[in-house]
Amino acid sequence: MSSKSLFLKKPKILNRRQFLKVGLGGVGLTTATIAGLSVWQQQKSVVRVPPLPKIPLLEENGFNPLVFLRNFDYGTVKKENGRAVREFNFEARTSEIKLNAAVSFASWNINGHVPGPTIRAKASDRVRVIFNNVAGHSHSLHFHGIHAAEMDGIRPIRHKSSFIYEFDAEPFGVHLYHCHISPITRHVGKGLYGMFIIDPPQGRPPADEMVLEMGGYDTNEDGRNELYAFNGIPDFYMDHPIPIQQNQLIRLYVMNMVELDPVLTYHIHANMFRVYPTGRTLTPGWETDVITMGTAERHILEFSYQTPGMYMFHPHQDAIAESGCMGQFQVVSNT
Secondary structure: OOHHHHHHOOOOOEEHHHHHHHOOOOOOOOOOEOOOOHHHHHHHOOOOOOOOOOOHHHHHOOOOHHHHOOOEEOOEEEEEOOEEEEEEEEEEEEEEEEOOOOOEEEEEEEOOEOOOOEEEEEOOOEEEEEEEEOOOOOEOOEEOOOOOHHHOOOOOEOOOEEEEEEEEOOOOEEEEEEOOOOOHHHHHHOOOEEEEEEEOOOOOOOOEEEEEEEEEEOOOOOOOOOEEEEOOOOOHHHHOOEEEEOOOOEEEEEEEOOOOOOEEEEEEOOOOEEEEEOOOOOOOOEEEOEEEEEOOOEEEEEEOOOOOEEEEEEOOOHHHHOOOOOEEEEEEOOO
C-alpha cells in the first residue's frame, strides 16, 4: 500500500481495542526506524545556550516551561516506501494544572501539559499523528497547513477512541494544531493546542531557537480570561527568566492562542526584531519591536542582545501582561 493511497479510503475511527490491534507501527506498513535528528543536532552544536537553572517545584505540574522553550519533538523517523515518515504519539487527557499558589485549573491537554508538544518536520516529510483520546470528552486535532479533507480534524474522536492523522508536511512555515470540536473557544481555552513547525528544505541559519505561545485562562467560566501565560504558566518567565547568550542569534517562534480576546501584541524591551511572517519567508519582512497578532496568528522573530542584563517581554495590552503574560530574558555575558 502506498502512503498516497491512504487518502483514497474513507477515514476510519478506531475504538481502543481496534487501535491496539493496529499498533503504533502504522497501519500495517513495513517500517524501519532510522536516525532523523542529525540536521537539527548539527545546527544546535554551533549555538551557545546557557545552562538552565534547576527548579524542583515544577514537579507539581509535571512539566518545566524552561525546558519546553527549546524542546522540539521530531517524532520517530521511519522509512516507508522509500520516503521518511515522522510518527508522533498524542494523547488527549484531562488533568489539573497549578497556575499560581492560589489557582488550579482543570485543563484539557495533549500529553499532560499546556501547550501541547511542539512538533517539527521538514517540508515534504510524511507526518503521521496517532491520536488517542482518554480525556472524557470528544476531541479532535485540526492541523493548519495543506492536507486532504479526510485529515482536516473536524470529525469528533470519542472518549476511549483513536484516530490516525496522516499527511505531507507542507508548506514550510510556522503552523499550529488545535481541537476543532464545538465550542472551539472552550476546547482551545482549556489547553488543546500546540505549534507545528515545518522547516524549509534548505533549513535556516543556526540560532538559539525557542517557542513562546500566548494563552488565556477563563478560570471561573464567566466568558472572560482572568489569567494569561507564555507556555502555560502565568508569570513563569518573570519568576524564572530565560537565559540567553550575549550576541547569540535568537530565533523565536511566537504564537497567539488566546481565546476571548480579539488581538494581542508581542513586544521586547531595549531591542528590535526581524519579522518572518508566518515563517513563510527566508528573508525578513520588516523590523520592529512590537507586532500585532490575532488568535492563531504566528511568526518567526529574530534578534540578539549586545549588552548583558535583564530585558522584559510582554504583550502591550498592559492589563493582559499584568495578569500573567510577562517574562524576562537574562542575557549572559560572553566573558
